Amino acid sequence: MTTDTGTDTGEPTLTIDELAARAGVTVRTVRFYGTKGLLPPPVIGPRRVGHYGREHLARLALIEELQQQGMTLAAIDRYVQQLPPDLSAHDLAIHRAVVASWAPDAVETVTRAELDRRAGRTLSDEDVERLAAMNVVAVEDGSCRVDLGLLRLGVALLDVPLSQEAILASRKVLIEHSRAAAHELSRLFRGEVSERATQDVKSLSAHMQPLVVQALLTTFQRSLREELREWLEGTSKEDGSSEEGGSV
Structure with a gap:
């Protein structure tokens, strides 16, 4: 195999x-x-x-x-x-x-077998419990209510070597900071369009939304890469210091 x-x-x-x-x-x-x-x-x-x-x-x-x-x-x-x-x-x-990110919220009620098919793998009871903890799946009377927009992400996280507590804490951080960013950007845009006609407001929103999403993703990706690079460099230096200290 x-x-x-x-x-x-x-x-x-x-x-x-x-x-x-x-x-x-x-x-x-x-x-x-x-x-x-x-x-x-x-x-x-x-x-x-x-x-x-x-x-x-x-x-x-x-x-x-x-x-x-x-x-x-x-x-x-x-x-x-x-x-x-x-x-x-x-x-x-x-x-x-x-x-x-442009997909409408899609929550469906499916059977356990259909959940496995949508996930692309056979899910254990523990897997389903972890997905439920991430608010991806809710088990009700033998059926499963699944957030299709989050299912692929949730299934991918099952293979990540992080504890459930770390994943949930990460989710909380992302939600809090993304909501804060959305609030501040919305406030900024409202100031720009407060004196404009309704049609102009809708037009600006249609143009800005994809740009903002792309900007957030790109900025976050680069920031995370930089944080990881600094962390790994710091770890390497610490390991080097330990080796030098041990060789004396």
Whole structure:
């Protein structure tokens, strides 16, 4: 059986069946996207078996998100063709986050089996409990109310080596700071449009909302990268100091 470490290391080790299961689509859909040029070809390994990696999974997630937004395959093809060919799985996830931010709130009641299908994997009872703690899923009388906009994120967090407490604390920080940013930006924009006609206000909102979302994502991404870099550099210096001290 093929391991799925490729989703962690970046190496293309997923078979087409495993890729389809992870993405929550059918093998036929994966092949269809491949023939349309929406999905890069797999890496051909021994015995002519195709293998897929994180980038394929991230691109599938982006395509599915675009479809949920009502885009036709032709429109999706134009969108994908405009993307740089060497985008990493991380960069593709950012693109999907921007697209998903325009999706209306979608909460559906599904069966347990359908929840597994939507998640792209078999969820244990512990997994469902963790998703419930993140307010992604609510179990009611054997059925599950699921926030489809958060499901992919919640499932991805199941594999992150962080405690449940750390994930929930992170969620609280993000909500508090994003609401504060939204409040301040809204106050700023209200000052700009207070004397304008209603139509002008709507027009400004339509133009500013995607720009603000992109700006927030980009700014946060760069800030987080800088924080992590400083943290890792500090850790490296501490390790170096410890080694020097031990060698005396």
